[in-house]
Amino acid sequence: MENTPIKDFYTVTDEDNIAWLHFDKQGSTTNVLSASVLEELYQALLELEKQKPRGLVILSDKKNGFIAGADVNEFTQLKNQNEALDAIRRGQGVFDRLAALPFSTVALIRGFCLGGGLELALACDYRIALNENDTRLGLPEVRLGIHPGFGGSARITPLIGATQAMDLMLSGRTVTAFSAQRMGLIDYALPERQLEAAARKIILEKVSKHKPTRAQRMSNHKAIRPVLAKVFQTQVAKKANKAHYPAPYSLIDIWKKHGDDERAMLQAEAESVARLLSGNTAQNLIRVFQLQEKMKGLAKLKNFRPTHVHVVGAGLMGGDIAAWCALKGLNVTLQDQSPERIAPALKRAHTLFKRRLKRDRPVQEVMDRLLPDHAGLGIKKADVVIEAIFENADAKRSLYAALEPEMKTDALLATNTSSIPLQELSSILKDPGRLVGLHFFNPVAKMQLVEIVQDTITSEQASQQAIAFAKRIGRLPLPVKSSPGFLVNRVLMPYLLEAIELVSEGVPAILIDEAATDFGMPMGPIELADTVGLDICLHVGNILGEHLGLEVPAKLGMMVDTKKLGRKSGEGFYQYKKGKPVKPKAPRGYQLNDDVSQRMIMRMLNEVVACYREQVVSDPDLIDGGLIFGTGFSPFLGGPMHYIETEGVDVMLRRLQDFERRYGPRFAADTGWKSILDFDQTASVGNG
Secondary structure: OOOOOOOOEEEEEOOOOEEEEEEOOOOOOOOOEOHHHHHHHHHHHHHHHHHOOOEEEEEEOOOOEEEOOEOHHHHOOOOOHHHHHHHHHHHHHHHHHHHOOOOEEEEEEOOEEEOHHHHHHHOOOEEEEEOOOOOEEEOHHHHHOOOOOOOHHHHHHHHHOHHHHHHHHHHOOEEEHHHHHHHOOOOEEEOHHHHHHHHHHHHHHOOOOOOOOHHHHHOOOOOOHHHHHHHHHHHHHOOOOOOOOOHHHHHHHHHHHHOOOHHHHHHHHHHHHHHHHOOHHHHHHHHHHHHHHHHHOOOOOOOOOOOEEEEEOOOHHHHHHHHHHHHOOOEEEEEOOOHHHHHHHHHHHHHHHHHHHOOHHHHHHHHHHEEEOOOOOOHHHOOEEEEOOOOOHHHHHHHHHHHHHHOOOOOEEEEOOOOOOHHHHHOOOOOHHHEEEEEOOOOOOOOOEEEEEEOOOOOHHHHHHHHHHHHHOOOEEEEEEOOOOOOHHHHHHHHHHHHHHHHHOOOOHHHHHHHHHHHOOOOOHHHHHHHHOHHHHHHHHHHHHHHHOOOOOHHHHHHHHOOOOEHHHOEOOOEEEOOEEEOOOOOOOOOOOOOHHHHHHHHHHHHHHHHHHOOOOOOHHHHHHHHHHHHOOOHHHOOHHHHHHHHOHHHHHHHHHHHHHHHOHHHOOOOHHHHHHHHHHHHHHHHO
8 A cells, every 4th residue: 555644633642652543534534444545544554553652542533433435436436347346345445454454443433433444443353442332333324225344243243143143244234233232243331431542551451352152153163054044044135135136145154164264264255246236236235325414414404403392193193203303313393183182102112212222221311301291392492383273174174273483483384294285385474485495205214205295385494404404313304395295205206006906807906016126116005195194195186187187996986995904993904903914825827017117117117207307306316216215116126217217218118108009098108218218318419
């Protein structure tokens, strides 16, 4: 490695000859391991080898965390597999140098420690982390279509055993400092006041390193690995199709072959990641990550810092919105007509908090922030007031008339309506520009997207406040035009209705769902319709049918009339036991038509193009982000607009025209396809 000026690291050596290596990436709010940073780290380690301190502590000067991982944007600049392999081997070389230092090394972790950041920590002798909820450790590379490449898989499996290590890498999940200490991933989870003293003590007293248990050691034995590998493959197959997401399967194979040989595993790890990085899945999942960052970056308002939220409506959506806001650190008052109506929401909230926070004290702290308020006393103090009552325009307008005089003049008024245009609701307000849509999706705790619904009368201030609020509670904001169905419901409904049309034609529901999941959707459309509620699907379908000319299959209305509403009634297209679908087997010998998945997907894509033409969302990248995070549209394809571009606009148009001839006018191509095709052809000529 070439000598390079060291800008992002500086060393302070104390009176005990302990070197404290501070990481503070210049020009960035977050520490990431770019190629230049890794070069600097290598040079810093060479200097430390010459200085021969008693020990080394690596820490971050960033307030938000230790290290977020590699610089993902650099992954898209690698021209081929060989370039990728060279880059990965350089990173491995830096961490190998760290691991080989002839004195004790300690990673002192505050905040997030992810991906390459955790791989760096694993190359140290010891790891100490701040024991607070914001501290999260993990190896989430699988979410980018790859797996750890800087030595993480080779170092973590012998440290904590294959079962725990592979679970972390294959799921991409993160753990708290407390959980990380229990599994042996870190040595100590401590409060702030003890962190630096503990690091110093470890070095001065040469504390014994963590040793895995016998069971952890045996899990990596060559006789055990083939058995565990089959278990891991079975678990992964339940969530990830190997054809769509090859990374976890590649990681399992590497560990199965080389789990007791660190050098062989390092080499195989690098070669595998280089190969995966060159594939479509990784490039598209990296695109998804960049879309996520772009959506986070929409929050420009710096002086809006809400601390108190008032939610009106303690039903499923309102109660869960209130619980999520409390979990994210806000004070929340939850209003409904009586305490009895609020009680179920508080019970659900407590269940969520226990699942997320585990321990009693943090759970109680969050519960203390979520107050039942049937009298509406919290309205006057609230920075954000969210209406989440039933879908009735008159009821909502009546509520706004009562809320507005009580609210602070600069407070945000938001509605969670999923179907009513803002213009119909804001007319009652003295300041109609203050109303904005905050459209959450169910389940609130899992769905990252929030549609920020804006009308022509919505003020820019209200829109920006809503976007900032969504980011404040850890959600991805998507600005959308106030029009029937907004973006997500409008695009999703033709897809669901086509699935129901297929059922009407006699296609088994389970095969329709399998066709969709084989395409890459997270859940089949029939099960999704049952989950949403067939009455809700009918209601939204009728509204969109009225405005957009959608034809709602008669079967949907018949099922609602007979009270078969889906999961909530115990029966819909499937029967349900304890909330789980009981799916019958497909008839023996049934041959599924090859075009089943494409019929559903093309209905969706046609509506996507219509939304783009109408500028429901003006940026095609944001359409992709919205539909990936709002509908789960096959992430490995990079989003529907990207999929159209990849497949070819002309190919898609011919497919629609063929379906229109065979199945009728519901497949008539939207006029927006022509402008996309013209642009595509012009771009091709220009590039030629």
